Amino acid sequence: MYAGEKKAVSGSTFVSCPFHSEKTPSGRIFHSESTLNPGYFKCYGCGHAAPWDEVAPRLHLQPYTKGPPKEERASPLMLLAKKQKALQISKGYREDKFKFWKLPKDKTWRTIPTNLLIELGGKMCLKWSDDYQRWGSTKYIYMPVMVQGKQKGFFRARLKKDADLPSYYLAATDGDNWSRRYGLWPYDFAIDLMEQLGSSTMVLVEGQRDALRLLLQGIPAMCIFGTQSWSDNKCKLLELGGVETVVMFMDGDFAGISATEKIAPSLTRMFSTKIIKLWAIKGSPYRRVANKDDPAKAAKRLKLKCWDPGACPQWIIDKLKRKFFGVRQ
Numbered sequence: 337m338y339a340g341e342k343k344a345v346s347g348s349t350f351v352s353c354p355f356h357s358e359k360t361p362s363g364r365i366f367h368s369e370s371t372l373n374p375g376y377f378k379c380y381g382c383g384h385a386a387p388w389d390e391v392a393p394r395l396h397l398q399p400y401t402k403g404p405p406k407e408e409r410a411s412p413l414m415l416l417a418k419k420q421k422a423l424q425i426s427k428g429y430r431e432d433k434f435k436f437w438k439l440p441k442d443k444t445w446r447t448i449p450t451n452l453l454i455e456l457g458g459k460m461c462l463k464w465s466d467d468y469q470r471w472g473s474t475k476y477i478y479m480p481v482m483v484q485g486k487q488k489g490f491f492r493a494r495l496k497k498d499a500d501l502p503s504y505y506l507a508a509t510d511g512d513n514w515s516r517r518y519g520l521w522p523y524d525f526a527i528d529l530m531e532q533l534g535s536s537t538m539v540l541v542e543g544q545r546d547a548l549r550l551l552l553q554g555i556p557a558m559c560i561f562g563t564q565s566w567s568d569n570k571c572k573l574l575e576l577g578g579v580e581t582v583v584m585f586m587d588g589d590f591a592g593i594s595a596t597e598k599i600a601p602s603l604t605r606m607f608s609t610k611i612i613k614l615w616a617i618k619g620s621p622y623r624r625v626a627n628k629d630d631p632a633k634a635a636k637r638l639k640l641k642c643w644d645p646g647a648c649p650q651w652i653i654d655k656l657k658r659k660f661f662g663v664r665q
Contacts, residue, residue: 588614
C-alpha cells in the first residue's frame with residue numbers, strides 16, 4: 337500500500353526515510369518470516385531506528401496497534417532478544433567486521449580527490465556478512481568520525497552512485513546513538529582548518545559531499561548527518577572547538593527549509609547564527625514550486641534538481657568565502 341519510491345531486497349523493502357530528507361531510499365523495513373520484529377525500520381542514511389508502530393504513521397500506513405506494542409504480545413524470542421540487549425554494555429556504535437586496505441593516491445571519487453579522503457582517515461573496505469558468513473563483494477570507502485582525537489563512529493560510502501541504493505551507511509548503534517551526540521564530520525579537520533584561518537566561524541551542511549566541496553575550497557565545514565541526528569550536544573562540541581559564529585548552509589528545498597527551522601533555535605542560543613537560504617536565492621530551482629501545496633511532490637514531478645552546497649553555482653560559494661572568511665578571488 338506504500339505509494340512512495342521503494343525497492344524490495346531479500347525479505348525487506350527500502351523506502352525513503354521519513355525521519356530525514358534524502359534523494360535515494362535508504363530506510364529499510366524488515367518483514368521476512370524469520371525476523372524477530374516484523375516491520376522494524378532502520379535508516380542507513382541518518383541511523384534512525386524504529387518499530388513499525390512508530391514508523392507506519394509517518395509513511396501514511398496503518399500501525400499494528402493504536403498505542404505502543406504490549407509486552408505480552410511479544411514472542412518469547414523477541415523477549416529474549418530484549419533481555420540480551422539490555423545486558424549489553426554500549427560503546428555508542430557497533431564494531432562491525434571489516435577488511436581494510438589503502439585508498440589509492442591521486443585519484444578521484446565522484447569528483448573528490450582521494451588525497452583529501454586519505455587525509456581525513458579514509459580507506460577501502462569490505463564488510464563481513466553475518467547472514468552469509470563471508471566477506472561481501474561490494475567495496476566501500478570507510479570514513480572514521482573523529483572528535484577531539486577519538487573515533488566516535490564511522491560511515492561507509494559506495495564507490496559508485498546507485499540510484500536504487502543508499503550512497504552512505506552510518507555505523508550501527510548499540511544503545512546510545514553516537515550520531516546524535518558526536519555526528520559532526522569531519523570535526524577535527526574542520527576545527528583545525530578554522531584555526532589555521534584565524535577564524536571562529538564554522539559552516540554547517542546536511543551531507544558529506546556538501547562538506548567535502550567546501551573543504552576543498554578552504555572553507556571550514558562540517559556535515560550534521562541529517563536533521564534527525566541533531567542534538568544540543570553538537571552545540572557543545574562546536575563551542576568546545578572555539579566556534580563563535582555558525583553559518584547554516586542547508587539544501588535549497590523544502591527539506592532544507594525544515595532543517596533550518598528545526599536546528600536554528602538551538603544554535604542561536606549559543607552562537608551568532610547566519611543562514612544562507614539556497615531556496616530563496618534568485619535563480620534557485622525551488623522558487624518554481626515554492627508556492628505549490630506540496631513543493632516536494634511538485635519538484636519531483638517536474639524532475640527539478642534543487643540546489644545544495646555540493647551542487648550550487650560557484651558564485652554562491654565565492655560569496656560565502658568573501659563574506660565570512662575574507663577570501664578574495
